[in-house]
Amino acid sequence: MNIPLVHNDSRCALHKAQAQGFTLIEILLSITLLSIVLGAVYTSFFTTERAIMRFNGVNLKYHEMRTALDIMRREIEGAFLKKLDSSHTPDIITPVFLIEDRDVFGKTTSRLHYTTFAYKGGGTQFISYSVREKNGILNLIKTVSSPFTSSGTPTSARKEKYTSEIIEDIKGFTVETLFKNKWVKTWDTEQTGKLPHIIRLSLEFDDKGSNIMLREFARPHVGRNL
Secondary structure (H helix, E strand, C coil): CCHHHHHHHHHHHHHHHHHCCCCHHHHHHHHHHHHHHHHHHHHHHHHHHHHHHHHHHHHHHHHHHHHHHHHHHHHHHCECCCCCCCCCCCCCCCCCEEEEEEEECCEEEEEEEEEEECCCCCCEEEEEEEEEEECCEEEEEEEEECCECCCCCECCHHHCEEEEEEEEEECEEEEEEEECCEEECCEEHHHHCCCCCCEEEEEEEEECCEEEEEEEEECCCCCCCC
């Protein structure tokens, strides 16, 4: 008789169908594992993104600092003291090189002022660097003035001033010169009658609680043997 055989075959097929499915415990275990994996991927992604953003921010700060120091170095290399013997240079030009030690917002900073040949575009410029406090933050300020108008006519150098913020949120700006084997923070050509031999420029900023200092050295070349 074939009836029991058919019945046994149906029971086997049903048992196989049940065996091929998932139990509730297996589904919950799969969801748990998937959640763990997705959580790890999510955490890794955002940790990497924050690290990249921080690196870009710090890298930009380093770039700004290095660029500012390089510009100052080039300008100082073109600084001069004596009046030029030229009909294009009016008597209103008073070359000077001045380093001042100043206190800004409770922090020791420097003010640098000099007369130089502009390394871009030529001509003569009066340039000042100083630190200014704004909303509790120290910013590096640059002021440029020229003894000539845009048409080339001599004018008062103090009438055409251009001031801009070079770097925001710094911790310090120090200018020093080597005098009698010591680094000093003041220099005035009206008293010394000459340019300093070498200048050390320092810029500081904060990197997640760590104080970072970048330095550059500059030597005025005008009127000196290279």
